[in-house]
Amino acid sequence: MEGFVNAIINFSNWLWGIPMLVILVGGSLFLTIKLGFFxxxxFPYAMRETFGKMFKKPEGEGTISPFQAATAALASTIGASNIVGVPVAIAFGGPGAVFWMWIVALIASAAKFSEIVLGIRYREKNEEGEYxxxxxxxxxxxxxSGLGKAxxxxxxxxxxxxxxxxxxxQAASAVQTAGTINIPNWVTGSLLVVLVGxxxxxxxxxxxxFTEKLVPFMALLYIIGGIIIIIVNITELPRAIGLIFKHAFTPIAATGGIAGAxxxxxxxxxxxxxVYSNEAGMGTAPIAHSSAVTDHPVRQAMWGxxxxxxxxxIVCTVTALIVLVSGVYELVPADQAASMPAVAFQQLLGNNLGGGIVTVSILLFVLSTIIVIAYYGKTQAEFLFGATFSNIMVIVYLIAIVLGVYGGIEFLYNFLDILLATxxxxxxxxxxxxxxxxxxxKNEFFSNSKYYNPAK
Structure with a gap:
């Protein structure tokens, strides 16, 4: 059995090396070129249509508002990995990894835009009258063709x-985090099961x-805390930015928490x-966006x-700057890189307040992620087997929370990345x-004054 599990792990590591990066980044680059680097x-127009019209009443058909759809999708993408994943990337890839994170995010916009456009284009109404x-x-x-159905x-x-x-x-991450401030596992698990259900x-x-209230709060809590740390260490900001750009193109020697890269x-x-931070190309975002009220698929895709x-x-960059300006990347060993943001917060705000902000942020991020991905799973069950079976799957997902709280997920965890590739x-x-x-x-939208008016 151990040999089989090791084979799965090795295959997963290979698959998520060059093959998946070629599929995701290469595919996104193809779409970027085909869509004319839209x-x-x-970009300024997309920001006006989203940040600038966040609370404007939309026109068209749908079930929820464009902002609600975006916060539902964000609830899945803004997760614990935004806090713990970025310092790991810095530890093993150097500060230059942050530069390539930005570049890939911008290129991947094409994949996220495309899947939301197609999600709206081919959406349907279910038995409950929801899109x-x-x-x-x-x-x-x-x-x-038969290929599409398959x-x-x-x-x-x-x-x-x-x-x-x-x-x-996700549940395992939540209980481990809550345990650092002495919250019993059963309390965290019970709260997650009740709220998610x-x-x-x-x-x-x-x-x-739920998400339109939770997501802005949890993101602002973490961002404001992070900005405070950056301001306190403002003299280090130019150096931190310089490290990001310098080591995107030159190697960095091993030092403190950086393994050398x-x-x-x-x-x-x-x-x-x-790739991991924004789920572009994974196909999950259009599940949330397809319910949005909109007059054209492209307008909703701007929210992607x-x-x-x-x-x-924003969120990942704040984490990166926290790690770099505070200097914790030079103090914390690379194999403990995930703890760097918490250490930075504790250095400035003390163990209780600093650790509490990071803990609360991670717990909220995990809660929002579980709620939205459980809904994603529910819609898949409905698509395949009908509404009744979809409710059964929700119960299965609640049981999965219990498995995460009390263990028993190790074997399944080895298959997670392979399943994600499928x-x-x-x-x-x-x-x-x-x-x-x-x-x-895209051409229809931007060539028609009914939809596209850059002056507004």
Missing amino acids: QFKY VGGPMYFLKNGIK LSVIFSFFLMIEIIPSIAT LVVFGGIKRIAS GIAQAIRWGTARG IFEIVVDTL IIIPNMIGLLLLSNEVKDL
Whole structure:
């Protein structure tokens, strides 16, 4: 059995090396070129349509507001890894990894934009009269062959299954974090089960109502705390930014918490961070966005760019600067890199307040992630087997929380990344095969004054 598990681990490590990075980053670069580098050309307009019109009443059809859809998607992407994943990338890829994280995020905007456009284009109404969509629908209905149906089933089935170990590992992170401030495992686990059950069984409207309040609060709590640390160490900010750009193109020697890294390691770790942080190309975001009220698929897809800005360019960047300006990257060993932000907060605000901010942030990030990915799994079950079975899967996901709290997930955890690949591959195939439709819809939007008015 041990040999089998080791083989799975080795295969997973190989798969998530060059092969998956080529699929995700290479596919996103292809879409960026095909769409005319739209995410750069129309970036100011995208920010006006999102940040600038966050609370404006939308026009068109849908179930929830565009902002609610974005916060639901952000609830999944802004997770504990935004706090612990970035310092790990710096430890093993050097400060230059942050530069490549930014570059990959901007390129990956094309994949996220495309999947949201297609999600809206091929969305349907379910038995409860709510709009539903995502890769399972645009693969089945957009690709007119048996291939499309096969890809939709593969995506939907493996996403439904992948969410079980994913929820379990999120729950495990929550109880480990809560344990640092002496909250018993059973208290954390019970709270997660109750809150997740109440919100997810309520459907997309209740989820959207919950996340539109939780996500801004949890993000601001962490960002404000991080900005305080950066301001206190403001004299180190120019040096930190210089390290990011310098070591994106030159190696860095081993020092303190940095294991030493060449340019290849900076690109590898920064690329992985960029891919994981915003879920672009994974096909999950359009599941939330497909419920949004909008008059055109492209308008809603602008929120995908908004999510990448918030998740990667703001939250992940704040984490990176916390680690660099505070100097903890020179003090904490590389194998303990995940603790760097907590150490930085504790240095300035003390063990209780500093550690408390990081702990509360991680707990909120985990809660929001579990709620949204449980909904994603519920929609897959509904797509494959109907509404009744989807409620059964919610119960399975609640049991997964208990597994995460009390252990028993080690075997499943080894399959997590492989399962994730079985989701990404059919989604990226669909995005590439349907890229002409995305291009046509993009051109339709920006050439029609009914939709696109840069003066507004």
